[in-house]
Structure formats: structure tokens, C-alpha cells
Amino acid sequence: MKAVIPAAGLGTRFLPYTRSQPKEMLPVVDKPAIQYVVEEAVESGIEEILIVTARGKRAIEDHFDRNLELEQSHPGSVPGAQEFNELLERARIFYVRQTEHRGLGHAVLITEKFVGKEPFSVLLGDDLTFSRIPCQQGLLRIHAKKGVSVLAVQHVGLEAIGRYGMVVGKEAGEEGVFLVEDIVEKPTPRQASSDLATLGRYVFTPQIFSDLRKTRPGVKGEVQLTDAIATLLKKEDVYACVFNGTRYDIGDKLGWLRANFELALDRPDLTKGMRQILGDQTAEPRH
Numbered sequence: 042m043k044a045v046i047p048a049a050g051l052g053t054r055f056l057p058y059t060r061s062q063p064k065e066m067l068p069v070v071d072k073p074a075i076q077y078v079v080e081e082a083v084e085s086g087i088e089e090i091l092i093v094t095a096r097g098k099r100a101i102e103d104h105f106d107r108n109l110e111l112e113q114s115h116p117g118s119v120p121g122a123q124e125f126n127e128l129l130e131r132a133r134i135f136y137v138r139q140t141e142h143r144g145l146g147h148a149v150l151i152t153e154k155f156v157g158k159e160p161f162s163v164l165l166g167d168d169l170t171f172s173r174i175p176c177q178q179g180l181l182r183i184h185a186k187k188g189v190s191v192l193a194v195q196h197v198g199l200e201a202i203g204r205y206g207m208v209v210g211k212e213a214g215e216e217g218v219f220l221v222e223d224i225v226e227k228p229t230p231r232q233a234s235s236d237l238a239t240l241g242r243y244v245f246t247p248q249i250f251s252d253l254r255k256t257r258p259g260v261k262g263e264v265q266l267t268d269a270i271a272t273l274l275k276k277e278d279v280y281a282c283v284f285n286g287t288r289y290d291i292g293d294k295l296g297w298l299r300a301n302f303e304l305a306l307d308r309p310d311l312t313k314g315m316r317q318i319l320g321d322q323t324a325e326p327r328h
């Protein structure tokens with residue numbers, strides 16, 4: 042199966058950093074965020090990945106390239122080089138540019154030629170997920186059983202409802218799996234009749250492309266993927282699968298800070314130092 046990683050957003054929530062830098066290249070401990078997303082796709086068995094980029098995002102292409110100069114000047118001692126080169130061997134990465142900022146739905150639509158007539162995965166470049174079984178692999182398992190589109194969702198609090206596509210579904214005979222009945226992009230808490238939020242991981246049948254073509258700009262004047270899913274589920278079953286791991290929205294400043302903090306605390310080479318910093322801060326706050 043092929044995967045698409047939309048990474049062409051403007052990143053206005055992360056200004057001023059995103060004036061000239063892609064938010065997908067924000068470091069999360071010591072890797073850019075998008076590398077975690079590519080790793081998740083590869084660990085889920087995906088071998089061909091198309092990243093949707095835009096003006097000002099060239100650093101993404103440079104990152105997923107061999108750095109022979111570095112490897113030759115430090116033979117055998119570049120941190121993470123072996124793991125990185127294995128990643129590049131396991132997945133072929135392609136790029137397409139979204140030349141106008143017309144929304145996530147439009148970013149997915151321009152990948153149609155690459156995808157062809159097969160089901161495909163979509164992983165958003167600014168959502169990181171961590172769990173024993175990769176989030177995307179869980180969706181692919183449901184897709185293999187049911188042969189339809191599948192969305193990852195998480196239960197969220199009332200305060201978060203206006204930030205996500207919210208899904209209404211009915212239980213589908215397996216714990217954490219729902220048949221989607223409705224989906225609405227960024228509803229007000231009064232409009233929302235569920236606490237199930239989409240989290241940037243999807244498997245779609247190719248039917249989504251014809252629904253995207255018919256989708257008019259919605260919230261924020263952008264072509265919303267959520268609106269096309271709402272059309273899709275009138276024709277085909279669409280399932281939602283609850284993700285029980287940890288998710289970070291690194292396009293949000295607090296989400297990014299939390300990702301760095303929690304992942305660094307978990308890293309064997311950094312845990313001790315992190316604990317010292319936290320201990321020092323508690324003992325002697327700096328002003």
C-alpha cells in the first residue's frame with residue numbers, strides 16, 4: 042500500500058517559527074517531527090510514500106537524503122545514520138508540491154495520480170502517535186478485514202472539540218471500532234454530539250478522490266477532508282478505530298512542548314539529565 046503525508050500547511054499556530062521553516066521539521070528531541078511519521082508508515086508495512094510539500098518546505102527533501110559528506114568525514118560514527126539509511130532503503134519517498142494553500146482536502150486530491158485506483162493511507166505530517174502497535178498498522182488491520190475506509194479517533198475533552206473533525210458512530214461489534222454515521226469539522230461544543238476526534242491517520246478507498254473533487258471550500262475557506270468523508274460515508278461504510286496510545290499535535294505549541302518533554306524523559310540517554318533539570322527547577326526556580 043502507498044501512503045500520502047500532507048505537509049503543505051502554513052503552520053500559523055506556530056508563528057513566528059513557521060515564517061520560513063516547515064513545522065514538520067520542528068525537532069522532537071533529536072529528530073524532525075516528520076521523520077517519526079515516516080517511521081510509523083514504514084513500521085506499518087508501507088513502502089512508497091508521497092509527501093505533499095509547498096513553498097518554503099525544501100528542508101523536508103534535504104532531510105530524507107543521504108548526507109555523504111557527513112558520513113565520509115565521520116565514518117561509522119554519525120548518530121542515527123545506520124537507522125536512518127535503513128529507513129531510506131525500506132521506503133521510497135516522492136514529493137509533490139501544493140502550489141496554492143487550499144486545504145488538507147486539496148492536498149490529498151493532488152496525490153490521485155500517484156495513488157491510482159488502490160486503497161491508500163494518509164498520515165498527517167504534524168501528528169505524532171506512539172504505541173506498541175503503530176497507529177496506522179491498527180487501521181490497516183481493520184481495513185484488511187472490512188475492505189473500507191478507516192479513520193483513527195481518540196476520546197477528547199469538551200475544550201478540545203472545536204479543534205478537530207468530530208465523529209459520530211455506532212459500535213461495530215469489536216471493542217473500540219465504530220461504524221461512522223456522521224463527521225463534522227471543528228464543530229462548536231453545542232453542535233458536537235460525540236467526543237470522538239479524528240487524529241490524522243486514515244486509510245481511504247480511492248472513492249475519496251471523486252468526493253474531494255465535489256467538495257466546496259468549508260471551514261477557513263479550505264477544502265476540508267472531513268467534508269469529503271461526510272460525502273463518502275453516504276455511499277460506503279466508513280469505520281473509526283479508537284487509538285489507545287499517545288498522540289501529540291506538534292503544530293500546536295503546547296503539543297510540541299509536551300512531546301519533547303515526555304519523549305526526552307523516556308529516552309535512556311536523557312532521562313537522568315531531564316530528572317536533574319526538573320529537580321533543580323523545583324528546588325531553585327529561575328527568573
Ligand code: UTP
Nearest residue numbers: 047048049050051052053054143144145148166
Ligand atoms: P492544519 O489544520 O494543521 O493547518 O493542517 P496548517 O496550515 O498546517 O496549520 P495552522 O492550523 O495554520 O497552524 C492539517 C494538515 O493538513 C496539511 C498540513 O500540513 C497538516 O498536515 N495541509 C493543510 C496541507 O497539506 N495543505 C493545506 O493547504 C492545508
